[in-house]
Amino acid sequence: MIELDSVGVELGETPVLEDVSLDVPEGAFLALVGPNGAGKTTLLRTCNGIVSPTAGRVRVDGHDVTSSSPRDVGRLVATVPQTTRVAFEFDVADVVAMGRTPHRGRFETTDADDRTAVESALERTDTARFADRSIDELSGGERQRVVLARALAQETPVLLLDEPTASLDINHQVRTLALARELATAGRTVVAAIHDLDLAARFCDRVALLSDGSVLADGPPEAVLTAERLESAFGVRTAVGTNPVTGTPAVTPLADEPPGRHRVHVLGRGTDAARTIGRLIERGVAVTVGVVPEGDAASVTARAVAREVVVAPPFEPVADDRVAAAATLVDRADAVVVAGPVGGPNERLARESTQTFALHGASDPPEYANIVTDAELLEALGDPFSAERTRPRADDGGARSE
Numbered sequence: 507m508i509e510l511d512s513v514g515v516e517l518g519e520t521p522v523l524e525d526v527s528l529d530v531p532e533g534a535f536l537a538l539v540g541p542n543g544a545g546k547t548t549l550l551r552t553c554n555g556i557v558s559p560t561a562g563r564v565r566v567d568g569h570d571v572t573s574s575s576p577r578d579v580g581r582l583v584a585t586v587p588q589t590t591r592v593a594f595e596f597d598v599a600d601v602v603a604m605g606r607t608p609h610r611g612r613f614e615t616t617d618a619d620d621r622t623a624v625e626s627a628l629e630r631t632d633t634a635r636f637a638d639r640s641i642d643e644l645s646g647g648e649r650q651r652v653v654l655a656r657a658l659a660q661e662t663p664v665l666l667l668d669e670p671t672a673s674l675d676i677n678h679q680v681r682t683l684a685l686a687r688e689l690a691t692a693g694r695t696v697v698a699a700i701h702d703l704d705l706a707a708r709f710c711d712r713v714a715l716l717s718d719g720s721v722l723a724d725g726p727p728e729a730v731l732t733a734e735r736l737e738s739a740f741g742v743r744t745a746v747g748t749n750p751v752t753g754t755p756a757v758t759p760l761a762d763e764p765p766g767r768h769r770v771h772v773l774g775r776g777t778d779a780a781r782t783i784g785r786l787i788e789r790g791v792a793v794t795v796g797v798v799p800e801g802d803a804a805s806v807t808a809r810a811v812a813r814e815v816v817v818a819p820p821f822e823p824v825a826d827d828r829v830a831a832a833a834t835l836v837d838r839a840d841a842v843v844v845a846g847p848v849g850g851p852n853e854r855l856a857r858e859s860t861q862t863f864a865l866h867g868a869s870d871p872p873e874y875a876n877i878v879t880d881a882e883l884l885e886a887l888g889d890p891f892s893a894e895r896t897r898p899r900a901d902d903g904g905a906r907s908e
């Protein structure tokens with residue numbers, strides 16, 4: 507297990523980690539996520555004793571790594587660094603065998619345990635077929651797997667991985683993280699710095715979000731990877747949904763909203779409306795939505811990507827305040843697009859709007875809507891920077907440049 511207690515690190519007088527406390531027990535697979543420069547690599551280097559903390563304490567299986575010998579740390583912690591260049595031309599099998607060094611006395615030769623550990627590590631990382639080749643001849647991704655094999659051969663209770671999937675193809679990304687997960691399940695402690703948030707959420711049982719050298723959040727992936735936290739750490743808006751296959755969080759970073767952007771209000775519900783919202787977002791339109799029933803496909807999509815959404819409980823009359831909130835959004839929009847079934851107050855709002863469109867391909871568009879392609883819609887809305895907008899809008903209080 508790893509215990510970090512109020513750890514602070516300064517590198518060249520620059521504070522890089524500040525008051526970091528983390529407990530990673532046996533059998534846990536923790537992902538370290540966060541923007542470039544957040545301190546993930548430094549945190550891993552603190553766990554393996556390469557970097558000494560200027561404050562606090564780091565213990566691995568109860569040992570203070572800062573005061574332990576490199577050989578003792580080598581029996582406790584194996585690391586796969588971000589850069590996997592090996593200084594000399596070695597055969598792959600020799601590189602992997604280097605992982606056994608902390609287990610051997612200075613003048614001891616390899617024994618059966620060493621050979622078994624090396625063979626197993628080569629197998630598990632799908633590198634056995636390179637065993638006799640020089641490490642220099644391998645591709646970046648192949649070399650990365652060899653360095654993982656070296657760490658596995660080390661047979662330590664703790665495994666630290668710095669961007670273990672960075673240069674791997676999708677097959678080996680999944681295999682590597684599944685292997686790390688398997689090792690954790692078998693009782694090892696695994697910590698990996700990972701940029702791919704979806705993979706982190708899929709394979710790790712815990713995520714620690716680092717920002718500016720501090721832990722912003724630490725917990726199960728679905729609790730940590732929220733749009734608010736991600737925006738605060740990475741400075742980018744994201745849509746956080748659920749991966750339909752794995753059921754784990756799926757994060758989509760969204761482009762910055764340019765000033766003067768078109769704004770469209772979507773009325774309707776169901777998958778038709780959800781798809782329309784997606785199409786408009788793809789076109790760079792700022793979308794508002796509602797009234798949509800809670801739990802409907804359109805409300806789920808809208809919550810993930812729309813600028814504002816008005817929801818109401820399903821199967822009951824829509825309350826007046828909900829209708830009024832949606833009417834305000836319609837007023838602020840350049841146009842209304844209807845998609846999917848539109849009835850009750852939504853139909854009233856759609857009919858009252860001076861510009862009501864349906865996108866080409868929508869099923870059963872109402873007769874009062876102009877059917878247009880995505881491109882025709884944008885053309886109809888006109889130049890967003892022009893004073894001659896197609897439709898006067900109520901003041902939206904936003905930072906629009908008109």
Ligand SMILES: Nc1ncnc2c1ncn2[C@@H]1O[C@H](COP(=O)(O)OP(=O)(O)OP(=O)(O)O)[C@@H](O)[C@H]1O
Nearest residue numbers: 517518520522540541542543544545546547548549
């Ligand atoms: N030797 C050093 N001297 C001074 N500052 C350093 C040193 N090494 C790293 N830093 C700084 O410490 C901060 C954290 O770096 P670190 O490599 O830990 O970040 P990271 O989260 O792993 O980033 P990335 O995602 O880009 O790999 C950065 O601002 C970096 O510039």
